[in-house]
Amino acid sequence: MILDIHVTGVVQGVGFRPFIYRLAKSHNLKGCVMNLGDAGVKITVQGKKEDVYRFIENIKKKTPPLAKIEEIKVEEKRREEVFVDFSIMQSKHEKESAGSIIPSDIGICDDCMRELFDPIDRRYLYFFITCTNCGPRFTIINSIPYDRERTSMASFKMCSECGEEYTNPANRRFHAQTVACHSCGPQVFLTDKRGVSLSNSSIDALEKASKLLAEGNILAVKGNGGFHIACSVEDDEIILRLRGLLGREQQPFAIMARDFETVKRFAHVSEEEGKLLTSPVKPIVVVKKREEYDKFISKQVSPKLHTIGVMLPYTGLHALLFQWNKLNVLIMTSANKPGYPMVVDNEEAQKKLSPMVDYLLMHDRDIVQRCDDSVISFMGGKKTFLRRSRGYVPLPITLKNRFKDPVFATGPDTDVTFCILTNSQAFLSQHIGDTSHYETIEFFKKAFQHFQSLLDVKLSIVTCDLHPRFATTLFAEQLSQEKNIPLIHIQHHHAHLASLLGEHNKEEMICVTADGFGYGKDGNAWGGEILLGGFSGYKRVGHLQLQPLVGGDLAAVYPLRVAAGILGDDAMDFLMQNKKTFPHGEEEITLIFKQLKNKQYIYTTSCGRILDAVAAILGICYKRTYEGEPARKLEAAAYMGKDVLQIEPVIKGNTLDTSIIISKVFEYRDKYSLRDLAYSAEEYVAKGLVDLAVEYAEQEDIRCIGFSGGCAYNAHILTRIRSIVEKAGFEFLQHEKVPPGDGGVSFGQALIAANMLDR
Ligand SMILES: [Zn+2]
Ligand SMILES: [Zn+2]
Ligand SMILES: [Zn+2]
Known part of the structure; x- marks a missing residue:
């Protein structure tokens, strides 16, 4: 019999054709296999009926580790075609079925790592060593079907030895599109500012770079998805210099450890954290510092935090940075100012990074798609994305329902990702950043074009935030006009709720959505909301007390302004004592109280602002220099604390009183330890939010309560909310597939719009 088999999913660039080739041979089948222009694979097999069916069974059973099969469609052929052998055929551009996507980048595998350091291997110390099981994919692919000529490897012609491996079915590099070696592949070189x-070969460049790092230099290092800035973690002075140059006063730097x-020597690593660190993705994992941490790593790397984001070398190049020195750990931070896109090309690097670094280590292969490192933290034992990017993008999130109309969701403003939802899959983009910057929204648009062409979808609807001035909102409006498709504005916290529902395939819940800021339906700044709802709508059933935000956005940067707004005249002396923390000192403070008196301010229900205010009153953080800084430092300060204030949540109607916790913290600021006060404040907020949620859930008989928004990154608040919800007999939902923060908002927007169209 002859069968045509279509396989969709992640089946190109993961060794799928070689796998099919070997499998067909072992089942005595003849025929062929090829990649298609829709990112799927088509197989034709000829053989005995029982062999053919066992073959199909085994496609499912023995799928290569990096492949993910979405669907296998089988069609019997009547034609009298005769195959003499089984072969891998040239790819076809034709598109036959939707639902497939190219793979994400995959960290260096153990086999390649072994060869990299094996003196008799022909790829000994070759920085771009890869195979069918590892290497870049998403960041090198221009278009599909996935073949070398449509990647940034196109300009590197395989040498005869690589060609032999490429065509040998028994070889690990059989049909590996990124196959390369010292003589035919990309080369790395070192330059000064x-x-x-400064180098005459790849190895020379790497050896020099490795030594320069040990001598205390700052290097720009071109990787697979963009440039990093690397330097030693031991010397305060170097790190402070880097902070100054990058404009990152306090933001923690990610680090890369030798192995x-x-x-394990400087951090507590749980079993699951260890598994993730060493998994094929090799993401940044946020782990808790050990007491010994300070012996290895400068305090300036992750100041005033109890955690550190760490990753392992995920390319040959990274591993080689440790080859000619005794360094155990390097700072490895993406090369960009906060919120801006990472630098990806050599010329741009020379221009933009030269002022910040001493040397540049670059290679001659282009980066097609920029892709930042993913960052993951375990929250109450569950894997939680702070950033879902390298190693996960463009893999889709599979949905319970199928939607016939493709949706494009543009996300919010900071920490942006976008989402294209088609059929039963939601494709989230890589981390884009803060789209209020021109360069970032340009990157957004390019990445959108790329996704659209990879997925080959015709959009039916576009959706964006309710905020009228976000760059993503303006882009959505423009797109809607150009393509003549409807546009839907979605409230920020409703999108948070929908993203959590979508992950768990639920229809309705009560969601505690707590974050820094979201444009409210009433025009106020929301951020501490209890919402009851589903995809089709929501009801705001509770929220934090409205508090004055004196100076608007300035209050988010200088949280003592929030404290002043809540405490009123009582705080005057305290602010004066801390006048140095205000850019304009006394004058500014006088103005703040004048504005307060004249009621010149906007209101907020933001949970983030309350936590910020506590951090400022306790002297933990007076100025936000990165997203979430005061609240993150508050969490670090509260770690292992106890609830000394023991204040029962004060709820009036559907509003949680937040003035009381601020004034109590203020009152007792010199009486109890900073740690216990920080802990008590978080405890109050957690209990208050969950009390509102549980009360309403009982009243309305809703069985499911979730927690979304940036405040869900606070492990103390999250675990407290969860334990109360579960104790009260409800099901608790937290994010596991998309970030709880604004990186997950586009997913929620897309789901709301898709459900609307479906009706
Ligand atoms: Zn490999
Ligand atoms: Zn070669
Ligand atoms: Zn948010």
């Missing part, structure tokens, strides 16, 4: 070349053993 002015662009003067897993090293990580």
Whole structure:
């Protein structure tokens, strides 16, 4: 019999054709296999009926580790075609079925790592060593079907030895599109700040770079998805210099450790954290510092936090940075100012990064798609994305329902990702950043074009935030006009709720949505909301007390302004004592109280602002220099604390009183330890939010309560909310597939719009 088999899912660039080739041979089948232009794979097999069916069974059973099968469609052929053998055929551009996507980048595998350091291997110390099981994919692919000529490897012609491996079915690099070696593949080179070349070979460049790092230099390092800035973690002075140059006063830097053993020496690593660190994705995992941490790593790397984001070398190049020095850990931070896109090309690097670094380590292969490192933290034992990017993008999130009309959701303003939802899959983009910057929204538009062409979808609807001035809102409006498709504005916290529902395939819940800011339906700044709802709508059933935000956005940067707004004249002396923390000192403070008196301010229900205010009153953080800084430092300060204030949540109607906790913290600021006060404040907020949610859930007989928004990154608040919800007999939902923060908002927007169209 002859069968045509269509396989959809992640089946290109993961060794799927070689797998099919070997499997067909072992089942005595003849025929062929090829990649298609829709990212799927088509197989034709000829053989005995029982062999053919066992073959199909085994496609499912023995799928290669990186492949993900969405669907296998089988069609019997009557034609009298005769195959003499089984072969891998040239790819076809034709598109036959939707539902497939190219794979994400995959960290260096153990086999390649072994060869990299094996002196007799022909790829000994070759920085771009890869195979069918590892290497870049998303970041090198221009278009599909996935073949070398449509990747940024196109300009590197395989040498005869690589060609032999590529065509040998028994070889690990059989049909590996990124196959390359010292003689035919990409080369790496080192330059100084002015662009003067300092190396005469790849190994020479890496050896010099490795030594320069040990000598205390700052290097720009081109990786697979963009440039990093690397330097030693030991010297305060170097790190402070880097902070100044990057404009990152306090934001923690991610680090890369030589190996897993090293990580365990300075951090507590649970079994699941260890598994994730060493998994094929090799993401940044946020782990808790050990007491010994300070012996290895400068306090300036992750100041005033109890955690550190760490990753392992995920390319040959990274591993080689440790080869000619004794460094155990390097700072490895993406090369960009906060919120801006990471630098990806050599010329741009020379221009933009030269002022910040001493040397540049670059290679001659282009980066097609920029992709930041993913960042993951375990929250109450569950894997939680702070950033879902390298290693996960563009893999889809599978939905319970199928939607016939493709949706494009543009996300919010900061920490943006976008989402294209088609059929039963939601494709979230890589981390884009803060779209209020021109460069970032340009990156957004380019990435959108790329996704659209990879997925080959015709959009039916576009959706964006309710905020009228977000760059993503303006882009959505423009797109809606150009394509003549409807546009829907979605309230920020409703999108948070929908993203959590969508992850768990639920229809309705009560969601505690707590974050820094979302444009409210009433025009106020929301951020501490209890919403009851589903995809088709929501009801705001509770919220934090409205508090004055004196100076609007300034209050988010200088949280003592929030404290002043809540405490009123009582805080005057205190602010004066801390006048140095205000850019304009006394004058500014006088103005704040004048504005307060004249009621010149907007209101907010933001939970983030309350936590910020506590951090400022306790002297933990007076100025926000990165997203969430005061609240994150508050959490670090509260770690292992106890509830000394023991204040029962004060709820009036559907509003949680937040003035009381601020004034109590203020009153007792010199009486109890900072740690216990910080803990008590978080405890109050957690209990208050969950009390509102539980009360309403009982009243309305809703069985499910969730927690979304940026405040869900606070492990103390999250675990407290969860334990109360579960104790009260409800099901608790938290994010596991998309970020609880604004990186997950586009997913929620897309689901709301898709459900609307479906009706
Ligand atoms: Zn490999
Ligand atoms: Zn070669
Ligand atoms: Zn948010």
